[in-house]
Amino acid sequence: MSRILVAHPSPDLYGSDWQLVETIHGLIEAGHRVNAALPLDGPLVPVLREAGAHVAVLPFTVLRKALMSPRGLAGLSLRSGPEIARLRALIRASGADLVLSNTVTIPWWPVAARAAGVPVLAHVHEAEDTQHRIIRTGLNAPLLAADRIVANSGAARRALLGVQPSLAGRTIVVHNGVAGPPRPPAPLRARGPEDPFRIAMVGRLSPRKGVDVALEAVALLRHQGVDASLTVCGSIFPGYEWYEAELRERAGAADLAGHVALAGYVRPTWPVLEEADAVVVPSRAEPFGNTAVEAMHAARPLVASRVQGLAEVVADEATGLLVEPESPAALAGALGRLARDPQAAADLAERGAIEAAERFSTAGYRATMAGIVADLLRR
Structure with a gap:
């Protein structure tokens, strides 16, 4: 030994x-x-x-x-x-x-x-x-x-x-x-294009993770008539209290109030992912992206930044959608596609789950x- x-x-x-x-x-x-x-x-x-x-x-x-x-x-x-x-x-x-x-x-x-x-x-x-x-x-x-x-x-x-x-x-x-859920995930809920659209994000509250980008994307979606909401699971590194304060202030603004939940550290995150209609990983930098793989394991449609390891994890238009980083408009555009076309979102999620099981x-x-x-x- x-x-x-x-x-x-x-x-x-x-x-x-x-x-x-x-x-x-x-x-x-x-x-x-x-x-x-x-x-x-x-x-x-x-x-x-x-x-x-x-x-x-x-x-x-x-x-x-x-x-x-x-x-x-x-x-x-x-x-x-x-x-x-x-x-x-x-x-x-x-x-x-x-x-x-x-x-x-x-x-x-x-x-x-x-x-x-x-x-x-x-x-x-x-x-x-x-x-x-x-x-x-x-x-x-x-x-x-x-x-x-x-x-x-x-x-x-x-x-x-x-x-x-x-x-x-x-x-x-x-x-x-990356470990998958302890049991097969609940099926992606059936929804019509006009139904509420629930988005999840899991990650540290830090500028590198792009939480602010996700908030602005949700604001754009709501301005475009999509009934979007966002749940963020994650806490800060010591020293980043200022960033959390900025996020909370933005989430309380009139165009987002009541539609963003900063839930703090959550483990396990599978129940949050199962409640979601889509998952976002809007990182500005990401060496790998465990949370992206977890979204795929959960069979939820994924939108991620086209950066570093995320571009290796996600096959664009096949197992998820990749968008330019630091662009709320690009993130909102991809999420809007999924909201308007539930069948395409379901197909993306199914292929992502297969890929996660095989590669990761x-x-x-x-x-x-x-x-x-x-x-x-x-x-």
Whole structure:
């Protein structure tokens, strides 16, 4: 039985957090013992323990927005020595046969594992391509210590190799495996073109997720005579209270009042998806898009931004509709098509459900990740 030490930056339960759960399931099913290290206690901890991992909460550096500057990264690097030494000692004491560093926001784990003489698998969930090249180069530099890198999309791999091209031979793409509902979803409700049109969105309340775009699209639909409403499931990162306040103010304006529900964090989201006539993922940037796959699993027609990983997940006009990001008019236009043509919406949803089951199963994902770990251990 090999011992795998997994490091992860967040105790929350969003996309990369749930993907870690699937990874750990795959490793334990393959016969490995898994220890997980997180910097804070939170709702992810009992989920990981239920999956079979041993969890320790201990302090380590997690990159936040405040550090995303040349000066911030330089200062962080200058202070890295003691933390790398501490993590190296921890890795050795744990008896780990392999370290899995989950996301690029925990920079010193790959470096410490390499220093401890332990193979390193890094899992990249980011596709940052808008920051200055110097920042992106520094952010990804610790991955030079990894033996193998898994990127969750072609977009994430391209963003990484754009600043660290020497990692090309070590970096492969493994799309996320996304769990479907525990039972077959309720059929998409029968509705006429003039009936109320209920839209759902699942995701963090952050500008990157484009919640504001969704609100403006609903306002446009209502102005066009579509009886549209929107339910948003998600909460903020600390520091984004201003964004939630702006969303609530906009949702209370006369043209939207009573037709937008900001429901906060919701889990499971299947009941919300089942109530929807369409689901939107209007992200400005999205390395993969678990919520898009969940909409497909729920057999609900999907409209998503044509960005990064979403363009890999959704086949436009076949398993969903892709629209230009940051365009309420484009989003409203696609949603209006679905509202006016319920049969076309149902056909889109049916094809999406088939695609999600075939391409993004958790069983296939778990087996693939376990195979990558087995290969590294053999080496």
